[in-house]
Amino acid sequence: MVIQADRRPPLDRFRCFETTDVDEARQIVGRHFCSHRLDRSSSLDRFDACQNRAPGFRTSLNYIRYGADVTIEPGELTKFYLIQVPIRGAAEIANGCRTVVSNPMTASILNPDRHTKMRWHAGCEQILLQIEQGFLQDVAEKMAGMPLGRVRFAVGLDTRKPESAAWIRRLLGLFGATEDGLAFRGVQDGRQRALEEALVASLLECQPNTVSALLERVETASAPAILKRALKLISERFLEDINLLDICAHARTTPRNLQILFKREFGTGPVHYLHDMRLAYARHLLLANGDNHSVADVAEASGHNHFGRFSVGYKQRFGESPRETQRARVFG
Structure with a gap:
């Protein structure tokens, strides 16, 4: 332009x-x-x-x-x-x-x-x-x-x-x-x-x-109250060791119903959504503070308990390893 x-x-x-x-x-x-x-x-x-x-x-x-x-x-x-x-x-x-x-x-x-x-x-x-x-x-x-x-x-x-x-x-x-x-x-x-x-x-x-990866998640204004309650819990406690039943209890619904709602709105299930948020937060930490922290520290800080699974999931999500993101210094 x-x-x-x-x-x-x-x-x-x-x-x-x-x-x-x-x-x-x-x-x-x-x-x-x-x-x-x-x-x-x-x-x-x-x-x-x-x-x-x-x-x-x-x-x-x-x-x-x-x-x-x-x-x-x-x-x-x-x-x-x-x-x-x-x-x-x-x-x-x-x-x-x-x-x-x-x-x-x-x-x-x-x-x-x-x-x-x-x-x-x-x-x-x-x-x-x-x-x-x-x-x-x-x-x-x-x-x-x-x-x-x-x-x-x-x-x-x-x-x-x-x-x-x-x-x-x-x-x-x-x-x-x-x-x-x-x-x-x-x-x-x-x-x-x-x-x-x-x-x-x-x-x-x-x-x-x-923070681009964290802003990709979209919640529609017309989302049901059940879904909004589930998303609120995930956004507030995604760094903690929560699971599908914890999310369902907070949303006051059944696992099957919550799976259907998430699939309809986001094309994925609530647990995958939770994991994706953790990965997006890890990317933010690597881009913002990666030169000051090890990849293992970032994995732990973003709620990942298994370093190997974190690295595999991160590369599948972003097309590069956590170390490659850390070294790239895309934002100066």
Whole structure:
């Protein structure tokens, strides 16, 4: 999806600064994001920096340009995620061990706990969504229905993919609504919070991340009360040694009836659903904390009592062994 920019910069009436002074630009941008290095790659380029910004409840919308070819090195962002969508030009983005060439067809997502270094080429202009780390964590845990470790995203976001393109349109719609005075008005009401939660939730659904496997489970709104009770028990106690009879007792139904309901809704039985949740949680732990824990530790932490069966089941579910997931470091 190629994003076209109007002649007037986005959020033009929300101007923070416009300057030809590198130090001034670094100081003001640093106040809104974090301290960072900002260096010109060539003294021949015309440095013409500008930032427009509309703060919200736990996110902010931004437009930034520097005019010249610049190198930006904030290190670890620490407290926030930053989604950068070029509307003109290109940039090279390194976040952790992952590097992407970003342009109007490839946006970038900076994970807060990974070292970041960027080169914005002359003429690059980007719109940016800043999301507080704790807010995204809260939304992810609400969606997954359980406490989670750190959430990391794949750094490159392909705006040509249908689900990514839909999310970008949603983001651009918020920019338009903000310019029309309908969103990000400085009023911290329930509507603003709902807008931001929906935007973050749809990002978690469309962009690969360390909790993607946990978000694949879908419960229909019309699911019977019996099924909802069973799912509630599984989500709350899947790390414990529970079995089919425990689930049936909590759901107040028979094993046969519960098997029929699960098969109808999910195409699998309740015990398989339980095992799949444990495997999905193990994948989350390996992707989020795999460099700090052994595979055996992750197996135990995700409710698996038999290491061999865990490894076999994991490879059947995800097409790679737990050690391969651990070594890949897909998310930086």
